Amino acid sequence: MRTFLQRAADRLHAIEDHLTVRTQIAAAVAAMSILLVGTLAAGAALISYRHTAALVESSLAGIASATSGRLDRFMATRQQEMKLFAELEPTQRLWQGDPNELRSALEALQHSFEFTWIGFADVNGNVVAGTGGLLQGKSVTARPWFKQGLEKVVIGDVHEAIMLASLLTQRANNEPYRFVDIAVPVRDKSGKVLGVLGGHLDWAWATNLIKDVEANDGNTDTRLTILSKGGMVLVGPQRETIRYGGDELAGILNARNGTFRETTDGRQLLTAFHVGDGYRDYQGLNWIVTASQPASVALAAAISSAQTILAIGAVIALIALSLAVLVSRRIAAPIIAITREADRIGRAHGPTMLARQSGSAEVVQLSRALRSLLRRIGMAEERTKEAELRATENAMQLQEDMLKLRHLADTDFMTGLMNRRSFLTVADDAVAYCRRYKRNMATLMIDIDHFKKINDTHGHAAGDDAIKSIADIISQSIRTTDKAARFGGEEFVVLLREIDQETAILLAERIRTSIAAATVRHGGTVIPVTVSVGLALFDESDRDVQDVIERADQGLYVAKKTGRNRVFMMPATDERAARAA
Incomplete structure (x- = not known):
């Protein structure tokens, strides 16, 4: 390849030697003109394409945002209606009065405010009155809307209500009923809780909303979808399936709104999303509204605009090519003059002596540059x-x-402890040292108890605070010769050098009790945290550190199964006869 390029360069130089300055300048000007015009045309086409695409993305984002706003305003209105009815002074006498009169009032509320069912349950969870007589006399103590509604106004996410659905008329398309619950505590004038006013909204209203928006999309083939905060489709194609998950879902929930491209069923789509933020007193359920268009439709105008600009650029490049010949004549004249003067200067003064020259700006500049x-x-x-x-x-x-x-490569980003890779490297060296010099070592596997419950109850940020606090306690509890690492999630591993069984158990217990006694805070909330610990001592039969870690992990499993918040040592015996530490 190198030889070929060298031959091509030699051939090009040979051609140049036979071309006049005028011809070379014409070719150079033409090439630069074509390159410049082509670059400008391509740049303009690209800018036009991106601008048009940005307009389409903005339009889709506006549709998603407006639809999300309509959802939130609808839910806020229904919530406010229920709250106002529960607090109206004329209705106070109904809560403990005639159930039939209360039922009539609830049915009037149902007809006015679009609820499928409204009922009042006393503090014991018995439905005193319900619209249409449905569920009247039934117990709803196990229903989340009742239990939470005793304390505050709550709105439950989309779900199927099997008990209520069995009492309603079957739909023509046999689709199951799905509802959104709204529950409001009912209090007397003294503030005492009398019961819960609960209402079920038929989720079909959201489907109708989406159909209405799609029917007025201006023939852009826009498709809207409503998803839960868990990424499951509530309204739209492939309903009740998970559309987004993992890091992709987390990115959507964190960003709250934006656009991206995706491929579905072999088609590339331009998708905008908006996460509901609630409206007034309604806090929102983090419903995700997406608006998608096929890229071929959404970007058709952008592609057409780019093609038009490129065509104009091609015409201009041809004109520039014609003008290059004329321009070369004017450019060649001063260059030829400079060449003749340079030849004369070289002959008169030798290669190292340069006299001052004049006659044109180019020659004067060349003389000054050489001197x-x-x-x-x-x-x-x-x-x-x-x-x-x-x-x-x-x-x-x-x-x-x-x-x-x-x-950075050897450290866990969240806790500052070692990561799995760097820990295993150190641990392998420690095992080799213990085997060679007959030394003792131990490994602790530490796992946070009920960590998923912490995340579900207080949020992932609270879970991160718990992980950081426990990492700090572990770091402060071990010796400088010991090593601690975060193995991922809520799991930690500790390598204890030069230690016997009794000391290892005492150290493991100290770590466990320190964590149980610690105060983990997230904002103004105190989060109780405990850990389970698996302990294993190095044995000559262990092939490598993985055997020790696996045995400690077995001990952790036993600790979890036997009550949590405890230390369990797994001996290195074939029978795995265990004893609690």
Whole structure:
């Protein structure tokens, strides 16, 4: 390949030697004109494409945002209606009065405010009155809306109500009923809770809302979908399936709104999303509204605009090619004059002597440039020394940066403990040392009890605070010769060097009790946290550190199964006869 390129370059030089200056200038001007015009045309086409695409994305984002707002306003209105009815002074006498009169009032509320069912349950969970007589006399103590509604106004996410659905007329399309619950505590004038006013909204209203928006999309083939905060489709294609999950879902919930491209059923879609933020007193359920268009439809105008601009650029490039020939004549004249003067100067004064010349701006500039050449050589030597010094400084900086990067690669980003890779490297060396010099070592596997419950109850940010607090307690509890790492999620591993069984058990218990006694706070909330610990001592029969870690993990499993918040040591015996530490 190198030989071929060299031959091509030699051939090009041979051609240049046979071309006049005028011809070379014409070719150069033409090439530059075509390149410039082509670049400008391509750039303009790209800008036009991106601008048009941005307009489409903005339109989709507006549709998603407006639809999400309509959902939130609808739910806020229904919530306010229920709350106002529960607090109206004329209705106070009904709660403990005639059930039939209360039922009539609830049915009037149902007809006015679009509820499928409204009922009042006393503090014992018995439905005193319900619209249409449905569920009247039934117990709803196990229903989440009742239990939470005793304390505050609550709105439950979309779900199927099997008991109520069995009492309603079957739909023509045999689709199951799905409801959104609204529950409001009912209090007397003294503030005493009398019961819960609960209402079920038929989720079909959301489907009708989406159909209405899609029917008025201006023939853009826009498709809308409503998803739960867990990524499950509530309204739209492939309903009750998970559309987004993992990091993709987390990114959507964190961003709250935005656009992206995705591929579904072999079609590339341009998708905008908006996560509901609630409205007034209604806090929202983090419903995700997406608006999607096929990329072929959404970007058709952008592609057409880009093609038009490229076509105009091609025409301009042809015109520039024609003008290049004319321009070359004017450019060639002064260059030829400079060439003749340079030849004369070389013959008159030799290669190192340059006389001052005049006659044109180009010649004067060339004369000055050549005369200053020798002076710049000296300056170039000084700059070379400065460049060498800077290179040395850059090398030192690079070495420092590499050390920082190596530290980051070996450290867990959240806790500052070692990560799995760096820990296993250190642990392998420790096992080799213990085997060679007949030393003792132990491994602890530590796992947070009920960590999923912490995340579900207080949020993932609270879970992160718990992980950081426990990591700090572990770091403060071990010796400087010991090593601690986060193995992922809520699981930690500790390597204890030069330690016997009794000391290892005492240290494990100290870590466990310190964590149980610690106060983990998230905002103004105190989160109780405990851990289970599995302990294993190094044995000569262990092949490597993985055997010790696996045995400690078995001990952790036993600790979890036998009550949690305890330490369990797994001996290195074939029978795995265990004893609690």
